[in-house]
Amino acid sequence: MQKTYYDPADLRKFGKITEWNEELGEKFFDYYNSVFEEGALTAREKSLIALAVAHTEQCPYCIDAYTKDTLERGVTKEEMMEAIHVGAAIKSGAALVHGVQMMNKVNKLDG
Amino acid sequence: MITKSLHKRNSTLANSKRQLEILSNGIFQNGELPTFKNKIGETGQFPLKAKKLEILQINLGYMCNQVCEHCHVDAGPDRKEIMAKETMLQCLEVIKKTGAHTLDLTGGAPEMNPNFRWFVEEAVKAGIKDFIVRSNLTIIRANKKYHDLPEFFKKHNIHIVSSMPHWTRGKTDKQRGDGVFDASIETLKMLNKIGYGMPENNLRLDLVYNPSGAFLPANQNDLEKDFKKALLKDFDIHFHNLFAITNLPISRFLDYLIASENYEDYMYALVDAYNPVALENVMCTNTLSVSWDGYLYDCDFNQMLELPLNSKAKHISDYNELLLQGREIVVFQHCYGCTAGAGSSCQGTVT
Numbered sequence: 001m002q003k004t005y006y007d008p009a010d011l012r013k014f015g016k017i018t019e020w021n022e023e024l025g026e027k028f029f030d031y032y033n034s035v036f037e038e039g040a041l042t043a044r045e046k047s048l049i050a051l052a053v054a055h056t057e058q059c060p061y062c063i064d065a066y067t068k069d070t071l072e073r074g075v076t077k078e079e080m081m082e083a084i085h086v087g088a089a090i091k092s093g094a095a096l097v098h099g100v101q102m103m104n105k106v107n108k109l110d111g
Numbered sequence: 112m113i114t115k116s117l118h119k120r121n122s123t124l125a126n127s128k129r130q131l132e133i134l135s136n137g138i139f140q141n142g143e144l145p146t147f148k149n150k151i152g153e154t155g156q157f158p159l160k161a162k163k164l165e166i167l168q169i170n171l172g173y174m175c176n177q178v179c180e181h182c183h184v185d186a187g188p189d190r191k192e193i194m195a196k197e198t199m200l201q202c203l204e205v206i207k208k209t210g211a212h213t214l215d216l217t218g219g220a221p222e223m224n225p226n227f228r229w230f231v232e233e234a235v236k237a238g239i240k241d242f243i244v245r246s247n248l249t250i251i252r253a254n255k256k257y258h259d260l261p262e263f264f265k266k267h268n269i270h271i272v273s274s275m276p277h278w279t280r281g282k283t284d285k286q287r288g289d290g291v292f293d294a295s296i297e298t299l300k301m302l303n304k305i306g307y308g309m310p311e312n313n314l315r316l317d318l319v320y321n322p323s324g325a326f327l328p329a330n331q332n333d334l335e336k337d338f339k340k341a342l343l344k345d346f347d348i349h350f351h352n353l354f355a356i357t358n359l360p361i362s363r364f365l366d367y368l369i370a371s372e373n374y375e376d377y378m379y380a381l382v383d384a385y386n387p388v389a390l391e392n393v394m395c396t397n398t399l400s401v402s403w404d405g406y407l408y409d410c411d412f413n414q415m416l417e418l419p420l421n422s423k424a425k426h427i428s429d430y431n432e433l434l435l436q437g438r439e440i441v442v443f444q445h446c447y448g449c450t451a452g453a454g455s456s457c458q459g460t461v462t
Contacts, residue, residue: 072329072338
């Protein structure tokens with residue numbers, strides 16, 4: 001067993017997932033590739049969304065892949081950081097908005 | 112920011128043999144990655160052979176006013192290799208009789224060759240269909256004697272191809288040197304003013320994009336749209352096409368890859384992105400590269416690696432188009448740079 005949970009070299013092996021279940025693996029990669037094709041959103045916009053979500057998901061493989069992908073698309077550091085702040089804002093906002101539940105509960109029990 | 116060429120710094124990588132050693136060793140020696148020869152052999156495409164010559168690319172010298180971080184020529188102000196008039200005369204003889212439709216002058220900064228204008232004027236007389244000068248844009252503003260170059264280019268209907276790694280100052284200056292972005296923008300405005308790059312105008316102005324770091328270029332059309340949108344919005348600048356070029360792992364870019372510990376990952380990225388369709392159209396199959404001292408190479412990259420042409424005709428003085436056609440192209444691991452993704456050449460993608 002490797003000594004760390006994550007190894008950057010494993011990212012290159014992602015495609016091998018299909019070897020243990022061809023049908024589901026291929027369905028996933030077909031879907032994945034279709035999602036990132038140019039549509040109503042440009043491929044560049046999709047890449048930035050993916051970068052932001054990679055951070056909220058805290059997935060090191062995804063951060064590695066989409067940092068590179070956005071760089072390849074000419075995205076600047078400023079744009080990348082702004083995208084990550086959007087993700088972070090939603091993530092923290094999602095935590096904080098639950099404070100309303102706490103307030104509701106306090107008001108009911110001790111209002 | 113680097114200020115001197117590898118040659119001037121006495122770097123071991125100034126030696127092409129050392130570069131070839133690096134590209135043979137490690138991941139290619141232990142079989143982790145296939146050599147380029149074996150890779151193209153998998154699909155029966157080895158040996159790669161030259162087709163009909165379409166583009167004659169002449170390097171007028173390695174001297175340049177800039178010292179770009181990733182320069183595959185290792186060009187700079189400290190390089191003194193310049194094409195002599197005698198070699199230019201030999202080139203002109205070939206230009207007169209070649210079947211190639213494109214003449215492509217490159218460097219260094221080709222304009223720094225003292226016989227540059229004379230050579231252009233003589234070459235124009237041969238009536239080449241597409242006459243390209245690869246101008247770095249800043250040279251035109253570098254010295255008074257170059258200020259009228261835009262008019263000179265216009266007079267001879269020269270097709271200008273210029274490097275522009277990004278539409279923002281930070282990324283451009285990081286790769287090409289402080290102040291390069293602002294100078295390039297001013298020159299582009301100057302060129303637009305006399306008609307270059309304007310929509311519906313035949314004075315061709317194309318830009319070359321190559322990534323500013325250890326990553327591959329994205330889709331050329333998408334990048335072109337982004338460049339056009341940004342340059343128009345921010346500076347009211349027009350240009351015709353964008354060529355997306357992949358950085359090949361040689362010379363200063365190889366030095367950068369090793370120093371930044373990106374070499375192996377970059378080679379993996381190139382090999383993973385290998386595209387056999389791009390291989391069918393790689394530029395070495397329709398281009399010939401002539402060095403400052405008149406020697407012939409399959410491409411500019413082989414010239415820099417000093418990989419001699421596989422033909423009896425080795426010098427411009429023994430040029431023979433029939434002899435050159437069908438020759439076996441000399442390939443090495445750096446060739447993965449031209450076959451990655453949509454492919455890469457001096458004219459952009461190849462698929």
